Amino acid sequence: MDPKTLRDAFSGLSVFFAVAHARSFTKAAARLGVSQTAVSHAVRALEARLGVSLLSRNSRNVTMTEAGEQLLANVAPQFEAIDTQLQALTELSNSPTGTIRITASDHAVRAVLMTKLKLFLPAHPGIKVELSTNSGFVDIVAERFDAGVRLGEAVAQDMIAVRIAADAPYAVVATPAYLQHHGMAQTPSDLLQHNCINLRLPTRGNLWAWEFAVDGREVNLRVDGQLVFNNTSEAVEAVLAGLGVAYLPAELVGQYVQSGQLLQMLEDFSPVWPGLHLYYPSRRQPSGAMALLIAALRV
Template sequence: MKTNLNDLHAFIAVVQNGNFTKAAAALGTTQSAVSQSIGNLEQNLELKLFNRTTRSVTLTEAGEKLFDYVGHQLEDIALGLERLSLMKNKPHGRVRITADDFSIKYYIYSKIKKIVKEYPEITIELISDNRQVDIAQEGYDAGVRLGLSIEKDMIAVPISHPIQMCLVASPEYMQGKAEIKSIQDLNQHHCLGIKLLTSNSLLAWNFMQGDKQIAYKIESHLIFTGVDRVLDAAIDGLGVAYLPLDIVQDFLAEGKLLSFLNESASTYPPLYLFYTSRRFNSPAFQIVCNALKES
């Protein structure tokens, strides 16, 4: 036996409103449509549900039992659907994003601060991870990575400008050291390295020679796993660093760092927020996504 939920809604409406005319008005339909729904329900159940006269509509014993069985359950379902609809329209819930420390500190955190203040019912989880994370498998709503490392089946939106690199060292370090006028001159200097935990190797320094990009494989006496410690070491005069211009430009302006080989420094694609589908994205996710897209 297959019972249409619309027929049950019509049945409940007739019981609650006392007659077919008022039930039709409550449902926003016609009296004949309500009558047809009740007829369908009685036919499917093979039971008479109402005693009808020209003046009144009353429940039969079967009708009373049906109302006892489904009346409150349908109300609970309707209430649940209404609450879900409110969740869809009201910014609410948890948004989980995976990104590396660099992206979080320099490109994400400043943009999500206002969300935390304006939308107290939105919870944002920023999980620092340098791995290539499968966001669907690991339960993330989105991830942030350089554009060149994002799978083609992902939806991706830029959240930064292209990342310009800059070769820097402190004036203190350069005292008495050979000038850096070419990539080969780096062989005479202490280079500050960044280790990629995913491959257990040092991050290569990519430079441009004409229209070709070359990878300079450094040999480092001081190695870190993040850009902040490399920046600290460069400012402290411990070696030469190759870092994003965005994080060194203030120190260049203050004279704490000097830049070299600017014409050869590489530019990487922007950082992208990536996710699996536009379908069913919550208002909370859309708010976070829009905030990160802002320049």
């Protein structure tokens, strides 16, 4: 295969993989920074070279043919490995560069990542970090993230996990004014009589159960209240406004407990959760930029 044909084939493959992952020509074009027409032409040219149809197109969505599924499953991993190795070779003679895409909860971003990125990014001007906040469980391979951040117990076994924060106690908190009117909870079951601020997990769709340790056993309490959020930032604001009782990472509300803006309850019943971990696929060799970020985040 002559050099131009080889370049065209690799270009067509990268465009096809982008469309396959996004299930959309429009989203793939935005991700690649090119026009939708250019994406369509590249895919059609690849299909013509291979002599098979890779994608089925209609007015609503894009699906893969059997040949497209086979190409994605068998070639995409090798293609990504080649890209990683080429990036590594480039970094032998230059400062590491590239974009690192990470999915994390808003709590992880606020409590850990931003604090460490303030020191990391100025020291590595060639590295970009894209943070996508999501409280649900994201398939980082399918969504083309380089890494994710979750509590240690939530990391899949086929991932490499790097601890980036200590174990995390949770706290049940409310304002003094709220508790003066409704009373302090003495046991977890007392919370069933309170206006509790809930979190809904996007992936599962259900309300998150509050976990406590009672007489050496784990108790999952389904509480009720007027407010439900899908991340912790709004829950912090709501509890500070006196709108109910919240169950949140202690590091997010610790400053407000110390200042007296919030009071903590049920400390003897609140378990300690496994700390935050950065995780990435075990079969993927980290790029130079990713290796530097891992070293900066590791505790």
